Amino acid sequence: MSFKLATIFLITLVATAFSLPLTFDDGFYHPPQAQATDVGAVVSVPTKASPTRTATPALATPTGSPSGSPGITITGSVAYTHFKGDGSPAQGWPTDDKWVTFDSMFTNNTPLLAKVNSAAEIKAIRSAIESQSKATGVDPRLILAVIMEESTGNLYVKTTISPDGTVHNPGIMQCHEGVATCFGLSPGTCPAPTILAMITEGVSGTAKGDGLSQTFATAKTQATGARAAYIAARIYNSGNYEGGDLAGGRVATPCYASDIANLMVGFVGDQSPCKLNLV
Numbered sequence: 001m002s003f004k005l006a007t008i009f010l011i012t013l014v015a016t017a018f019s020l021p022l023t024f025d026d027g028f029y030h031p032p033q034a035q036a037t038d039v040g041a042v043v044s045v046p047t048k049a050s051p052t053r054t055a056t057p058a059l060a061t062p063t064g065s066p067s068g069s070p071g072i073t074i075t076g077s078v079a080y081t082h083f084k085g086d087g088s089p090a091q092g093w094p095t096d097d098k099w100v101t102f103d104s105m106f107t108n109n110t111p112l113l114a115k116v117n118s119a120a121e122i123k124a125i126r127s128a129i130e131s132q133s134k135a136t137g138v139d140p141r142l143i144l145a146v147i148m149e150e151s152t153g154n155l156y157v158k159t160t161i162s163p164d165g166t167v168h169n170p171g172i173m174q175c176h177e178g179v180a181t182c183f184g185l186s187p188g189t190c191p192a193p194t195i196l197a198m199i200t201e202g203v204s205g206t207a208k209g210d211g212l213s214q215t216f217a218t219a220k221t222q223a224t225g226a227r228a229a230y231i232a233a234r235i236y237n238s239g240n241y242e243g244g245d246l247a248g249g250r251v252a253t254p255c256y257a258s259d260i261a262n263l264m265v266g267f268v269g270d271q272s273p274c275k276l277n278l279v
Contacts, residue, residue: 071101071141076108077268082276083258087223087230087246093261096226100266102140108268109144113153116187121155124192125172128199136203136213142229143203145263146212146236149256150174152270155182155190155198173202176209212236226264233260247276 085091100108106126113122125147133140151157151172159170159181170181172195180197182190205211210218212232219231222241234241238252246257255274262272 070096071099071104072266073104074100074108074266075104078262078266080262080267080269080273081258082274083261084247084276085245086243087227087234087257087261089227093230094226094265096229096264099141099226099264102144104266105141105144105263108266109148109153112148112268112270116154116156117190118188120192121188121190121195124190124195125153125155125199127192128196131196132199132203138203138212138216139229141264142216142233142260143199143212145260146202146233147172147199148263149233149259149272150202155195156185156187158183171198171201173198173211175201175206175211178202178206178209210236226261229264230257230261233257 083093087093089095129140129143147153159168170178178201180194203211205214215235216232219228231241234246234257237256247254254276258274259272
């Protein structure tokens, strides 16, 4: 057995023993990257798209917050910025007053959702997000950001399986050892109760793994405001956070937290331009 295979196997055993979520590949959102990009650089959205996706809309300009609705209203997408560090404003990460409204975020991502999902399914996704947000207190924007990061909202996304075949992460939130999935079904046939179950497992957790509500509770013991959300997302991805750079750590997707921050401020895209793993 090679060192790399032995390392992966050891990581899998440790993570499984402690019921930690695992990222075994970067899925739809992280295709192979060709070159590194400096941290903090603003990059253009890639033009390459899969057959079932669309290119990112033109860049947009914030138009202000609607009365009674938190966040900034925008149409389209902002440029992607590589964020690196601990998620704090001091290290250049956006505060929550820079986040877009949930309405803007969902509306701007709807064209991507519609490439695979029906109108009824998209309505069910939104309803489930709002229901779980109300039930758990997790910001609906964070839920949607994780959905787009994990699967770009494709209800029929494949189930991710650990190298040893013991851990399954299904559904649009790729939740740890969940059961809800529409993988293998014909497009347009994913039942609303299954959609709700996918998002419930991703937010409220499963019998064997934490959801966003648990990772956010852990994050709030280390930080407040937007930084807590970025840490919560990082823990959801890798199972823990021991401080320092959110791009580092075992079995973590280096770009995960940066992607979440970009989605929260209005980035829309069928794949992430992030290349922190090559910096």
